[in-house]
Amino acid sequence: DTGVSQDPRHKITKRGQNVTFRCDPISEHNRLYWYRQTLGQGPEFLTYFQNEAQLEKSRLLSDRFSAERPKGSFSTLEIQRTEQGDSAMYLCASSLAVSRRETQYFGPGTRLLVL
Amino acid sequence: AQTVTQSQPEMSVQEAETVTLSCTYDTSENNYYLFWYKQPPSRQMILVIRQEAYKQQNATENRFSVNFQKAAKSFSLKISDSQLGDTAMYFCAFMKQNYGGSQGNLIFGKGTKLSVKP
Numbered sequence: 001d002t003g004v005s006q007d008p009r010h011k012i013t014k015r016g017q018n019v020t021f022r023c024d025p026i027s028e029h030n031r032l033y034w035y036r037q038t039l040g041q042g043p044e045f046l047t048y049f050q051n052e053a054q055l056e057k058s059r060l061l062s063d064r065f066s067a068e069r070p071k072g073s074f075s076t077l078e079i080q081r082t083e084q085g086d087s088a089m090y091l092c093a094s095s096l097a098v099s100r101r102e103t104q105y106f107g108p109g110t111r112l113l114v115l
Numbered sequence: 116a117q118t119v120t121q122s123q124p125e126m127s128v129q130e131a132e133t134v135t136l137s138c139t140y141d142t143s144e145n146n147y148y149l150f151w152y153k154q155p156p157s158r159q160m161i162l163v164i165r166q167e168a169y170k171q172q173n174a175t176e177n178r179f180s181v182n183f184q185k186a187a188k189s190f191s192l193k194i195s196d197s198q199l200g201d202t203a204m205y206f207c208a209f210m211k212q213n214y215g216g217s218q219g220n221l222i223f224g225k226g227t228k229l230s231v232k233p
Binding site for chain 1: 119148150152158159160161162165206208210219220221222223224225226
């Protein structure tokens with residue numbers, strides 16, 4: 001078990017560019033979550049998947065954001081036409097939701113800076 | 116909507132001493148989970164301890180224990196015998212529970228920055 005991994009770890013982009021982040025969950029985890037964390041704040045929920053299905057999206061997830069989990073394994077989060085306000089740490093977490101003891105395990109995050 | 120409040124932005128403690136971090140939450144749900152996560156500097160978030168709301172007994176994990184007061188909607192974390200490696204941001208988090216189990220996303224507080232001093 002190698003834990004949740006995220007790629008890239010850091011991304012610097014210019015305003016207006018598109019960026020894509022990848023998350024590889026712990027193998028056999030059926031749920032995958034995306035959160036956003038800005039400086040001095042706790043993580044805020046963006047969206048989550050159970051297997052391939054995207055079950056919930058936060059109001060924070062504007063039309064410029066899209067997430068996929070095509071085969072129920074890894075997930076991608078794309079931000080189109082980035083804005084300076086998108087600068088944040090993007091965290092991915094995965095869990096095995098088959099019992100009451102669901103626990104989310106977090107990856108190291110992708111730190112995005114939009115210039 | 117649920118909210119989680121951590122009223123202590125920063126705390127410090129001497130090595131080997133005990134410290135308590137506060138957390139209160141607001142919800143109309145009766146069944147839920149509460150968590151404390153630790154985020155060391157430049158490192159990923161890890162779970163410290165969890166509590167099911169239906170359990171009256173307070174959870175403990177080695178040097179970490181909680182004081183869960185459901186009626187008061189309070190969920191504090193006590194760290195005993197503090198170690199230098201406990202230096203981190205600590206986040207309190209809430210998760211709803213539905214009939215089948217959990218309800219997905221975590222709702223976090225703003226965190227408490229804990230510094231353990233030698």
